[in-house]
Amino acid sequence: MIVYNKLVRDKIPQIIADANKEFKTHIVDREEAVRYLLDKFDEEIEEFKEAYAKEELADILELVHGLAYQLNYDLEEIEAIRAQKYENRGGFEARIILDHVLE
Numbered sequence: 001m002i003v004y005n006k007l008v009r010d011k012i013p014q015i016i017a018d019a020n021k022e023f024k025t026h027i028v029d030r031e032e033a034v035r036y037l038l039d040k041f042d043e044e045i046e047e048f049k050e051a052y053a054k055e056e057l058a059d060i061l062e063l064v065h066g067l068a069y070q071l072n073y074d075l076e077e078i079e080a081i082r083a084q085k086y087e088n089r090g091g092f093e094a095r096i097i098l099d100h101v102l103e
Contacts, residue, residue, distance in 0.1 A: 007036035
């Protein structure tokens with residue numbers, strides 16, 4: 001038996017059942033779901049660091065969607081905030097590293 005105790009995508013239980021494997025799941029409340037989503041972020045980011053795979057980056061984006069849903073955030077509003085920040089402060093395309101600031 002392999003113990004996972006981690007958040008999985010919604011269709012994973014059916015995929016496991018279709019493979020004729022026994023398993024146990026449970027449902028958590030929204031607050032606990034947010035904690036599991038944040039743990040999943042750590043996992044997915046580590047996987048992305050190892051492979052730089054588009055699939056791992058897509059998993060990270062799916063986690064953003066999942067967190068927005070659990071926190072009742074509107075994704076269009078989040079995208080608008082992101083776009084405004086991009087407009088005001090830029091993105092990360094230029095690869096600038098801030099070494100220090102003299103005060």
